Amino acid sequence: MTRTLPVARTAATTTLEVEDLVVEVLTEDGWATVVDGVSFSLGRGETLGIVGESGSGKSVTCLSIAGLMPPRQTRVRAGTLRLLGQDLTALDQRQMSDIRGPKIAMIFQEPMSSLNPAFTVGDQIAEVLRRHEGLSRKESKARAIELLDRVGVPNPARRFGQYPFEFSGGMRQRVMIAIALACTPDIIIADEPTTALDVTVQAQILELLREIQREHGMSVIFITHDLGVVADVCDRVLVMYAGQIVEGAPLDELFEDPQHPYMEGLLAAMPRMDQRTDALVSIPGHPPQVGAFPAGCRFHPRCAYVRPQCTDGAAPPLEQAGPTHTTRCLRHLELTLRGTT
Amino acid sequence: MTELLRTSGDTTVPDTVGHERRGGADVTGVEPLLDVKDLQVTFSPRRKMFRERVELRAVDGVSFQLFPGETVGLVGESGCGKSTTARGLMRLVEPSGGSVTLGGQELLGLPAGKMRKARKDIQMVFQDPYSSLDPSMLVLDSIAEPIDVHLDLDRAQTVERVGELLQRVGLPPEYMYRYPHEFSGGQRQRITIARAIAADPRILVLDEAVSALDVSTQNQVIGLLEDLSRDADLTYLFIAHDLSVVRHISDRVAVMYLGQIVEHGDVDRVFDAPAHPYTEALLSAVPLPSPKLQRSRERIVLAGDPPDPSRVPPGCRFHTRCKYVMDVCRTVVPLPTPTVGSGEVACHLHTSGPQLAGRSVRELATPHAVVAG
Ligand SMILES: Nc1ncnc2c1ncn2[C@@H]1O[C@H](COP(=O)(O)OP(=O)(O)OP(=O)(O)O)[C@@H](O)[C@H]1O
Ligand SMILES: Nc1ncnc2c1ncn2[C@@H]1O[C@H](COP(=O)(O)OP(=O)(O)OP(=O)(O)O)[C@@H](O)[C@H]1O
Ligand code: SF4
């Protein structure tokens, strides 16, 4: 199967390169593929969005990059992951945990589950600094308070000694960002970091992430299902469906000129706050179950443009639809799909 | 500020009463189906550390009306009191003051037996379709529960009615012999809706009823709700975080901040010409799924978290975060005044300072571009 990287980049500006990643999970019926041949590269200072329906493989892709998939129920079947030229697939668990923090940091949807309820917030930040940066107890405390201040936690010195339950959801997410920032990583992977937050708090967190990225020039992978959030923060976007990337393009191009019917459907389904819509449209049917991906184009049972050639054989290849635009639709040349303006 | 919306029941103030329904019917002179006046709900949680009891007025003087067949959206930040308003008017928590009349009957103070009867007319659908259906009960029995309580039907009639209800929400009648775990989130939410409408209520209170669903499923359930409101003349109180969905489904909308309604009006008026600075900030925080528009918009990033509801700021409750704050705002509680178009707003900008007199707060040239966080 031919695979093309969504955007060709020169080695000097590439932070991460993912090639042909295949991840399997153990189900009742044996191993099933949940991420199937995902390839992309992430440029320095770039924010790459990953969108797609629930279960399409967004989190598994990113957890695999960070080496955080549970070992016995899941396995990386194939693929290479190169971080600043270093092959991550060659590393063992221990080596991977040295990479997390200084090189790759993650922010999850529910900070409560990533923070330890039994330790103060300050200790948890300072711990990371002592472990990876070799700071002393005193130095790490000072630096942790600095970090809390940087992410907009009021009264950082007092807050340093408080427990996670004493923080609101938005403040906990700021703490998670402080932990992620602690070692100024090359990549931050943010998996639905604002989904559990109010829109007003979400706006604060998105602003904070933007500022931090501007300051440090780090690369960000941003997973979300909210196309508004994507439009707000991303430079480039990958669209996943049933374990595969089905489209990849720079932000504006993807929204204005989608090249895959699934993306067209997603755009049409978003209710708009700034407009009155008469009827909401939805993509018919349901996403396929793991282990039961349809033959041919995996989107074909739900696609309004399906033709006989779409329904069997291997999944269509990812093809160039423009210099920096890829799609996995066999009919992209004949179709004129609707975007938004 | 306890008077907001209260005046709208008075026929001399036609702005809320005389609004055009989406169907085109003019409701001037129509009696409200539900009339909530000055609702108060107070909790007194014990502070662990200090052992003293604090008074938390989760709902502090909320008034609004639901007219037959309309959908009113209720929006605002987490913790502002939306769910407590809904639970209070249904007396799932006991209000500490105010009045709630349903079809002319006062609900507060009604004895338990009569209250149970009144609940037939007003049903609630919650966010989580997983926890609101008993996993050990057949769908049939879940849906039959309100029928057994409120309607006088024998078993055969009940089964027939459950089959009809399932069809009405777009599911095959045979599904009544299955258990909740056999269904997807969207299907389960359809089942909870079937149960909520089983005893022919007149009002549905939908508290984040579509929030847990992905966008396609969410749109299908909203379509179903719209069909039901048209065919069965249902009236909705629609509580949701997602302002895009609220704009789509609502005829009117009320915006809450710290236990009070700060602005209300026809949905297009509120979204296109917000009169309250909090509404303006809330709307500007929703990212639009259009990169060009999103880049060119002015964002108002509100500083900090909303204040602790047990320690409400004096004067205007929003003054600690408002970018237009004036001296008067720190001490004097703003009273509701009519807005241009429809509804009311409680903000000093309309009577002092720039004297907006009900026009949109967006007309003000922004004094500070962004209030930093
Ligand atoms: N540890 C695991 N064991 C078994 N299956 C898993 C595991 N983690 C993920 N999966 C399965 O892999 C598939 C992809 O999951 P993933 O979490 O990547 O989806 P997602 O795109 O992030 O969805 P969402 O938007 O719901 O977060 C799903 O079908 C999921 O059930
Ligand atoms: N049973 C209770 N005991 C004490 N405090 C409560 C109780 N229920 C709610 N509260 C408090 O009352 C306030 C209003 O809560 P409510 O659940 O009504 O908010 P909401 O607007 O529905 O928020 P969300 O959008 O998060 O659902 C909050 O400060 C909340 O902590
Ligand atoms: S390949 Fe065929 S079925 Fe798949 S998206 Fe394109 S037109 Fe639709």
Ligand code: SF4
């Ligand atoms: S009354 Fe004052 S503080 Fe309150 S919203 Fe209006 S301008 Fe802002």
Ligand SMILES: [Mg+2]
């Ligand atoms: Mg996920």
Ligand SMILES: [Mg+2]
């Ligand atoms: Mg609530």
